[in-house]
Amino acid sequence: xxxxxxxxxxxxxxxxxxxxxxxxxxxxxxxxxxxxxxxxxxxxxxxxxxxxxxxxxxxxxxxxxxxxxxxxxxxxxxxxxxxxxxxxxxxxxxxxxxxxxxxxxxxxxxxxxxxxxxxxxxxxxxxxxxxxxxxxxxxxxxxxxxxxxxxxxxxxxxxxxxxxxxxxxxxxxxxxxxxxxxxxxxxxxxxxxxxxxxxxxxxxxxxxxxxxxxxxxxxxxxxxxxxxxxxxxxxxxxxxxxxxxxxxxxxxxxxxxxxxxxxxxxxxxxxxxxxxxxxxxxxxxxxxxxxxxxxxxxxxxxx
Amino acid sequence: xxxxxxxxxxxxxxxxxxxxxxxxxxxxxxxxxxxxxxxxxxxxxxxxxxxxxxxxxxxxxxxxxxxxxxxxxxxxxxxxxxxxxxxxxxxxxxxxxxxxxxxxxxxxxxxxxxxxxxxxxxxxxxxxxxxxxxxxxxxxxxxxxxxxxxxxxxxxxxxxxxxxxxxxxxxxxxxxxxxxxxxxxxxxxxxxxxxxxxxxxxxxxxxxxxxxxxxxxxxxxxxxxxxxxxxxxxxxxxxxxxxxxxxxxxxxxxxxxxxxxxxxxxxxxxxxxxxxxxxxxxxxxxxxxxxxxxxxxxxxxxxxxxxxxxxxxxxxxxxxxxxxxxxxxxxxxxxxxxxxxxxxxxxxxxxxxxxxxxxxxxxxxxxxxxxxxxxxxxxxxxxxxxxxxxxxxxxxxxxxxxxx
Numbered sequence: 001x002x003x004x005x006x007x008x009x010x011x012x013x014x015x016x017x018x019x020x021x022x023x024x025x026x027x028x029x030x031x032x033x034x035x036x037x038x039x040x041x042x043x044x045x046x047x048x049x050x051x052x053x054x055x056x057x058x059x060x061x062x063x064x065x066x067x068x069x070x071x072x073x074x075x076x077x078x079x080x081x082x083x084x085x086x087x088x089x090x091x092x093x094x095x096x097x098x099x100x101x102x103x104x105x106x107x108x109x110x111x112x113x114x115x116x117x118x119x120x121x122x123x124x125x126x127x128x129x130x131x132x133x134x135x136x137x138x139x140x141x142x143x144x145x146x147x148x149x150x151x152x153x154x155x156x157x158x159x160x161x162x163x164x165x166x167x168x169x170x171x172x173x174x175x176x177x178x179x180x181x182x183x184x185x186x187x188x189x190x191x192x193x194x195x196x197x198x199x200x201x202x203x204x205x206x207x208x209x210x211x212x213x214x215x216x217x218x219x220x221x222x223x224x225x226x227x228x229x230x231x232x233x234x235x236x237x238x239x240x241x242x243x244x245x246x247x248x249x250x251x252x253x254x255x256x257x258x259x260x261x262x263x264x265x266x267x268x269x270x271x272x273x274x275x276x277x278x279x280x281x282x283x284x285x286x287x288x289x290x291x292x293x294x295x296x297x298x299x300x301x302x303x
Numbered sequence: 304x305x306x307x308x309x310x311x312x313x314x315x316x317x318x319x320x321x322x323x324x325x326x327x328x329x330x331x332x333x334x335x336x337x338x339x340x341x342x343x344x345x346x347x348x349x350x351x352x353x354x355x356x357x358x359x360x361x362x363x364x365x366x367x368x369x370x371x372x373x374x375x376x377x378x379x380x381x382x383x384x385x386x387x388x389x390x391x392x393x394x395x396x397x398x399x400x401x402x403x404x405x406x407x408x409x410x411x412x413x414x415x416x417x418x419x420x421x422x423x424x425x426x427x428x429x430x431x432x433x434x435x436x437x438x439x440x441x442x443x444x445x446x447x448x449x450x451x452x453x454x455x456x457x458x459x460x461x462x463x464x465x466x467x468x469x470x471x472x473x474x475x476x477x478x479x480x481x482x483x484x485x486x487x488x489x490x491x492x493x494x495x496x497x498x499x500x501x502x503x504x505x506x507x508x509x510x511x512x513x514x515x516x517x518x519x520x521x522x523x524x525x526x527x528x529x530x531x532x533x534x535x536x537x538x539x540x541x542x543x544x545x546x547x548x549x550x551x552x553x554x555x556x557x558x559x560x561x562x563x564x565x566x567x568x569x570x571x572x573x574x575x576x577x578x579x580x581x582x583x584x585x586x587x588x589x590x591x592x593x594x595x596x597x598x599x600x601x602x603x604x605x606x607x608x609x610x611x612x613x614x615x616x617x618x619x620x621x622x623x624x625x626x627x628x629x630x631x632x633x634x635x636x637x638x639x640x641x642x643x644x645x646x647x648x649x650x651x652x653x654x655x656x657x658x659x660x661x662x663x664x665x666x667x668x669x670x671x672x673x674x675x676x677x678x679x680x681x682x683x684x685x686x687x688x689x690x691x692x693x694x695x696x697x698x699x700x701x702x703x704x705x706x707x
Binding site: 047050051052071075076078079080081082083084085086087088089090091095098099100101102103104105106107131147151 | 306308309316317529530537538541544
């Protein structure tokens with residue numbers, strides 16, 4: 001559906017490019033996760049896709065049509081939901097929806113129908129007459145999302161849509177977003193919350209310092225060869241064992257280990273029992289997204 | 304059109320809910336007009352009363368000394384208070400700040416009226432003027448001049464009377480006390496028609512209307528900066544809404560706001576000011592009214608465009624309030640809004656030529672006071688429209704630059 005091919009972008013007066021040779025393939029009908037630490041280039045990529053910036057190098061195409069042409073033909077094809085509450089605090093929920101539907105140029109009947117659909121989708125029926133500034137964080141997020149759905153976009157760009165909401169609202173938002181592909185809207189989802197991405201995304205790209213570090217289906221990315229494992233103990237790993245299994249210290253008595261064969265796993269457990277070490281956790285064969293993310297982006301602080 | 308209607312509705316609702324913005328636009332200028340028209344009521348009337356009090360210490364008590372006191376009282380420029388009995392009492396009163404001037408008429412004033420400065424070889428005691436040293440020297444001089452003039456008139460009348468008696472001419476028993484000074488009416492002449500200079504209400508209504516129109520900077524920047532900070536502008540751009548639509552969406556509602564301000568301020572001038580004892584505003588009629596509206600429309604375009612420029616320059620609403628508020632006050636100060644231009648020294652009048660508010664006020668005065676035709680207001684209209692075009696172009700450029 002959306003293809004990003006060798007795109008680079010550098011802001012005026014910036015020393016380093018914000019994006020370098022980025023290529024992604026976002027298929028229709030799914031939730032695509034875009035991960036990266038602060039400053040990785042996620043917002044720049046989203047701005048390019050939303051038409052706010054124009055790529056200097058590379059190509060972006062929507063349904064095999066260059067992005068600018070596709071946007072000119074159908075300005076409502078791609079919708080952006082910014083990270084901030086991008087609506088008018090002094091207007092009511094209904095007035096905000098009516099304004100953005102009008103700004104999209106929707107005709108009267110279509111406007112009415114889509115506003116009703118957006119209200120129903122985000123379950124805003126009880127607060128349509130309330131001013132946006134009086135809404136809770138969760139309701140504001142829902143309004144922000146509802147506005148993004150006006151115009152029935154083919155691709156919805158969500159920038160950190162669950163920041164600052166309570167667990168109930170987060171769960172509601174995630175379920176709602178996960179259900180969007182079924183109604184014909186593909187979602188590009190950026191977030192810092194790994195468990196959210198793991199829960200609703202089928203494909204993921206990890207971005208850092210303007211480059212794509214890894215891209216693929218979630219299952220492919222999280223699967224690892226049998227040869228590596230992560231273990232958490234109640235004390236330090238004995239030196240002899242650390243040397244034999246090429247251990248890396250991950251902090252808090254957590255260690256990354258390397259096995260030549262799976263048979264060695266049983267042997268390690270025996271050796272640890274003899275050394276008086278208690279095993280708290282052991283992961284073999286599949287890592288979680290956070291482990292993958294931290295390994296790829298390295299653990300250093302970014303800002 | 305759907306998009307523009309949506310933008311106009313949004314701006315209108317946002318403005319109606321911005322209480323501070325509404326107060327700045329409508330309440331503040333009405334108060335300014337009423338207060339400043341009353342406060343400056345006399346400053347615009349030549350020969351009107353000066354609020355400085357004086358007393359007369361009449362040590363002579365003759366018909367002549369009383370006649371001089373009456374003649375001085377008739378000039379009406381200075382306020383006369385109850386007379387003290389002695390010079391010491393007068394000195395104490397001036398020290399206590401009860402009045403600023405005391406004229407002492409010495410004993411023998413009446414007898415020596417026609418033999419001043421010892422013309423007959425005998426010494427004549429001079430008139431003494433006691434003054435509060437903090438009193439404006441110009442006012443001291445004015446009082447001395449009035450006294451000299453009254454004295455001169457008294458002598459002339461007395462001389463006529465005595466000469467008449469001497470030559471057997473018919474004279475009245477007492478010299479007639481004529482009003483003094485003979486009233487001099489100021490008239491300003493322009494376009495072959497004689498009119499009066501601006502009165503307080505004619506200066507203040509257009510002046511504070513211009514000031515109020517430029518205050519659209521407060522609500523315009525409050526909304527635009529919120530839109531930028533909250534990512535709403537990005538969202539609208541992503542929806543494919545061109546920036547010129549956004550500008551148009553703001554221009555029309557605030558143009559209407561400016562027109563409502565104009566109607567309100569004029570109504571205050573016509574009906575409000577007389578309620579407080581001031582003179583009612585006289586508006587031009589016929590083609591003059593159309594010219595007046597053309598000036599109002601050009602001022603509005605310049606004001607809204609300048610506001611959009613300030614909103615594009617400022618990063619936060621605090622910044623825009625400072626840039627917009629202080630900028631407006633400076634433009635008003637040098638542009639003849641706060642202090643009328645004709646009261647300024649030459650250098651300041653030249654500086655005033657650089658304030659858009661001065662062009663605006665000049666345009667209104669051309670129509671209201673000089674009954675100028677379209678050609679007469681054209682230079683000010685062109686300046687205001689050029690200012691609007693430049694400010695809009697700069698605002699558009701700044702917004703493009705910020706998103707690129």
